[in-house]
Amino acid sequence: MKFFIDTANLEQIREAQDLGILDGVTTNPSLMAKEGIKGDENIINHYKTICEIVDGDVSAEVISTDFEGMIKEGEALAALHPQITIKVPVIKEGIKAIKYFSDKGLKTNCTLVFSAGQALLAAKAGATYVSPFIGRLDDISTDGVALIKQIVDMYNYYGYDTQVLAASIRHTLHIIQCAEAGADVVTAPLSAILGLLKHPLTDIGLEKFLADYNKLNG
Ligand code: G3P
Numbered sequence: 383m384k385f386f387i388d389t390a391n392l393e394q395i396r397e398a399q400d401l402g403i404l405d406g407v408t409t410n411p412s413l414m415a416k417e418g419i420k421g422d423e424n425i426i427n428h429y430k431t432i433c434e435i436v437d438g439d440v441s442a443e444v445i446s447t448d449f450e451g452m453i454k455e456g457e458a459l460a461a462l463h464p465q466i467t468i469k470v471p472v473i474k475e476g477i478k479a480i481k482y483f484s485d486k487g488l489k490t491n492c493t494l495v496f497s498a499g500q501a502l503l504a505a506k507a508g509a510t511y512v513s514p515f516i517g518r519l520d521d522i523s524t525d526g527v528a529l530i531k532q533i534v535d536m537y538n539y540y541g542y543d544t545q546v547l548a549a550s551i552r553h554t555l556h557i558i559q560c561a562e563a564g565a566d567v568v569t570a571p572l573s574a575i576l577g578l579l580k581h582p583l584t585d586i587g588l589e590k591f592l593a594d595y596n597k598l599n600g
Contacts (some may be wrong), residue, residue, distance in 0.1 A: 383561050386438070386569035388549065390417045392431060394572040399436050401575075406438030408491070408513070408549065408569040410469065411445065426462060433463040441491045441511075443469035444479075452479040460488045467491045467510060472500045477507045484508025491547065501533040505542040511567065515550035516560070526550070527559040534564040554578055 384405035387398045390413040398404045409432070414420075419428045429442050440463070444455040452475060456468040460483075467489040470476040480490045484507060491511040492504035496519060504512045514533060516526025530548050537544060545566035551557060554577030560568045 383565060384438070384545075384567040385575060386441075386547070386567055387575070388413070388551065388569040388571055390414045390419060390428065390432070392417075392435065395432060395435050398572055398575065403575075404436055404438065405567070406440060406465075406467075406569075407432050407436055408441040408469070408547070410441075410443050410493070429459070429462055429466065433465045436465070438465065439467045439489060439491075439510075440465045441467045441469040441493075443493065444471075447471070447473065447475060449475045449478050449482075452476065453482060456483055456488070456490075469493050469513075472504055477503050480504060480507040480509050484510075492544075493549070496529075498529065498532050498536060501544075501546075502536065505537060505540075505544040509544045511545045511547040513547045513549040513569075516548055516556060517550035517552040519550075520552070527556070527563055530560055530565050531563040538564075554580075 385403050386406040386408050387395055388408045390409045395407055419425055432440050442459045444452045446452045446455050459468055460466050468483055469491040470479050471494045472492050480492055483490045489510040491513055492509040493513045495501050495512055495514045501512045514529050519526035533546050547567040547569060548560040548565040549569050551568060551570035551574055554574050557568050557570055557574055
């Protein structure tokens with residue numbers, strides 16, 4: 383399973399990259415706004431900086447909701463860096479745009495996916511990644527992880543190449559559940575990734591090892 387970090391925060395992206403386990407980055411307009419990145423030039427420079435920090439795919443989202451606008455924006459974003467993946471919402475115009483980008487060999491991430499039907503159309507259009515938002519489904523008493531499993535099974539049955547990118551991850555257990563469900567990629571906040579390392583027996587065990595060593599060598 384690939385690990386992406388879901389943030390536009392450069393410090394956190396660097397920290398995840400330094401861990402040596404990072405496969406890519408996802409951003410969205412809300413995450414860019416959270417970092418105070420505004421204005422086309424600053425946004426473009428921020429994407430370029432992220433691409434310089436990490437080795438893998440970097441999702442950059444279009445703002446347009448019409449086909450022509452998405453094409454213009456998406457092609458400009460893709461031209462910034464070979465790692466850029468064009469992030470497109472799963473609406474009618476978005477599906478058309480994903481098909482267009484796919485035919486041109488450009489990478490896409492179909493976002494705001496909340497149903498198996500949306501994921502099916504994204505795969506048919508040739509999306510590189512499909513992003514089901516599991517936390518937002520959980521928020522409305524719907525099982526987000528079950529959707530990941532449903533989409534993974536559906537894609538496996540028909541042999542679609544589209545990778546299931548579990549998004550809207552809220553906590554560490556979501557990462558484990560998505561791995562069990564067969565997600566190809568999980569994009570998570572740094573805190574949820576680092577949570578995977580936490581275990582009290584590890585801390586107690588390490589403390590004992592160091593104490594025993596220091597008894598004789600300290
Ligand atoms: O990648 C999409 C994701 O960031 C949405 O997460 O927490 O805003 O539901 P959230």
